[in-house]
Amino acid sequence: MDKYYHPNDSLIAEYAKGTISPGLGLLVSAHIKQCEECFFKVENLSAREAQSLKEAQGESPINLDEAFDTLMGEIDEIVEPTLQEEVNPVQTLHVKGQEFTLPLGLTFALEKPVNWKEFGKKSCIAPVMETERGNLYFIYLGPGEEIPNHDHEAVEYSYVVQGCYESQGHFLSTGTFSQFNNGEQHSPRAVSDDGCLVVSWVEKRLNFFTGVFSPLNKLLWWYLHKA
Ligand SMILES: [Zn+2]
CATH class of the missing domain: 2.60.120.10 (Jelly Rolls)
Known part of the structure; x- marks a missing residue:
């Protein structure tokens, strides 16, 4: 039975939408890195989410690209770029x-x-x-x-x-x-x-x-x- 091996479809959907509990999301995230089947389910749902966002954008005057650029501009102003060596976390x-x-x-x-x-x-x-x-x-x-x-x-x-x-x-x-x-x-x-x-x-x-x-x-x- 699938419930013993993979997250069910509603969990996958919650994960793709980002509404899943953070702790549970960590488990699903670890699983989809190991499981192609669930990985593609998440990819498909995320693509659909992105598409409906795009459609919603068409109906509203908000320009997401511009909003993103503005946000990134603000972040640049606050965060001084620093050169950091890439640190591998202890695993x-x-x-x-x-x-x-x-x-x-x-x-x-x-x-x-x-x-x-x-x-x-x-x-x-x-x-x-x-x-x-x-x-x-x-x-x-x-x-x-x-x-x-x-x-x-x-x-x-x-x-x-x-x-x-x-x-x-x-x-x-x-x-x-x-x-x-x-x-x-x-x-x-x-x-x-x-x-x-x-x-x-x-x-x-x-x-x-x-x-x-x-x-x-x-x-x-x-x-x-x-x-
Ligand atoms: Zn799976």
């Missing part, structure tokens, strides 16, 4: 003796120390971005380890940075984007030898109701989000 994330290369859109997370919280024997989770609409997390699952069975109050989206995990019979490997809906239960388990690094966008807190987390729901939430 490497180290966790539990493993090394992962992050998509460029996620390298901002390495500008400060990653606040890992351990669980299981070799797994850990770290909040990366917290917003009113949802939160972004890095989740590292050690080889063979799993996240306790949980369901969702809202949708959870995940992008596999590197490795492979299994969820309800589906094998999700590097570059896949998946969506788990409210009410849906799952217990993702890493199946790759070096474990699996996933980045997840969660719209509301998860309900852990089996395993060690079950009585600790609120405590866990507090623990993960404390500074």
Whole structure:
């Protein structure tokens, strides 16, 4: 099923229009760099958006070219051009003796120390971005380890940075984007030898109701989000 591997069409449309939540947009952006099919869907929609903008421009007296030139002129006045060496952002994330290369859109997370919280024997989770609409997390699952069975109050989206995990019979490997809906239960388990690094966008807190987390729901939430 597609929902385990690609963003659905409404997410693609939100992304192309730029109305998607920023954290979720980062996951879609990382996926389309890996997936030709979704890349072309975004390209087509963006071209259509541009076309309707052009048509709207025909109906209104605003000259977009002129407006752009004016804006760029204003920016030139404010920003002194400086010669800068091109800096390659740090893309490497180290966790539990493993090394992962992050998509460029996620390298901002390495500008400060990653606040890992351990669980299981070799797994850990770290909040990366917290917003009113949802939160972004890095989740590292050690080889063979799993996240306790949980369901969702809202949708959870995940992008596999590197490795492979299994969820309800589906094998999700590097570059896949998946969506788990409210009410849906799952217990993702890493199946790759070096474990699996996933980045997840969660719209509301998860309900852990089996395993060690079950009585600790609120405590866990507090623990993960404390500074
Ligand atoms: Zn895709």
